[in-house]
Amino acid sequence: MAKKKEQKHIPVVTKKSLEFFEKYINNPSPTGFEWDGQKMWLDYIKPYSDDYMVDNYGTAVAVINPKAAFKVVIEAHADEISWFVNYITKDGLIYVIRNGGSDHQIAPSKRVNIHTDKGIVKAVFGWPAIHTRNGEKEEAPTLKNIFLDCGCTTKEEVEALGVHVGCVITYEDEFMVLNDRYYVGRALDNRAGGFMIAEVARLLKENKKKLPFGLYIVNSVQEEIGLRGAEMIAHRIKPNVAIITDVTHDTQTPMINKITQGDLACGKGPVVSYAPAVQTNLNKLLIKAAEKNKIPFQRQASSRSTGTDTDAFAYSNDGVVSALISLPLRYMHTTVEMIHKEDVDNVIRLIYESLLSIEVGHDFRSIK
DSSP states (O other): OOOOOOOOOOOOOOHHHHHHHHHHHHSOOBTTOOHHHHHHHHHHHGGGOSEEEEOTTOOEEEEESTTOSSEEEEEEEOOBOEEEEEEEOTTSEEEEEEESSOOGGGOTTOEEEEEETTEEEEEEEEOOOGGGSOSTTOOOOOTTTOEEEOSOSSHHHHHHTTOOTTOEEEEOOOOEEETTTEEEETTHHHHHHHHHHHHHHHHHHHTTOOOSSEEEEEEESOOTTTSHHHHHHHHHHOOSEEEEEEEEEOOOSTTOOHHHHOOOOTTSOOEEEESTTSOHHHHHHHHHHHHHTTOOOEEEEOSSOOSSHHHHHHTSTTOOEEEEEEEEEBSTTSTTEEEEHHHHHHHHHHHHHHHHHOOTTOOOOSOO
8 A cells, every 4th residue: 555645844934924923922021011012013913904903901903904894803812921029028039929820830940030110120039959958848839938039138229120019020031943843932822822813914915815804813911810801802893703822732741631631732733622612613614624725633622611812702792703723832831832833834824724714794603
């Protein structure tokens, strides 16, 4: 029997767009303070769109064919997990609270940037040396014992740098390419999504595709603290259809239970989700687009909610036809999040081809 010929992957991301992606990932965009990243994203996508808008909290929207009555959204979220300064000791050490789902266990020995009105203040998450800890009863990192050291010895010295309670803190780890196969960095959850939906706009423009509906390319804020940006912008746009993209877990690494988390892998394609918020017939449209265009994909089941902006869009405005396309990712909410280059290309392709499959006025209901 002849061996089946493996289909060659054709890259979608260009050298120029990858340069933007690296700058976009390296730029901090903590929840509630996304403005600089949103400006960078808008500057990139404006040449590929007809109009844009920004809401009061910073959600950015690029629009193609804005006068059309039928509206389709493709959406990602822009914010990254971070920390807030919560308490400064008399000795100049800083204790923190979460801004989003920050992982306290990875904090010790990390370098950070404290964002102040006077500029960036450098600091580190300190941790007692191994020689000084009791090996039999070692204390694990918790929110009660992790702390920042910015080289000061008094509270007054810290405050003189511009640091005060409420200053936001981000990690300083930067983007890299690993083994010419993976993109690695902090906040790939989910600025990778913002990058991918911008690339869809680029492809539509470069391929001179005319959509019969208005396309709203939405980069939402405040997902990490409860889907708040999506909630606000969904009510403003009032879309007919929403396709959301976010990350999901690659479950192939140690200490992850496939029985509870599913069997998903980087490099095997976008993930389509099954969940109450995912509209069945729109999901079938995505799968049909993947199969027709030979785009590899995986499947994931969620229980009560997807935990993504899909939920916010689906349950807004008397119910919006919504679906989720996820990007497999390793080491979520760490500074070394990893995504496969081919998966990025294929998520872009799947959103692009799905948009070309949507007909204006299509009735997605199963019972009519």
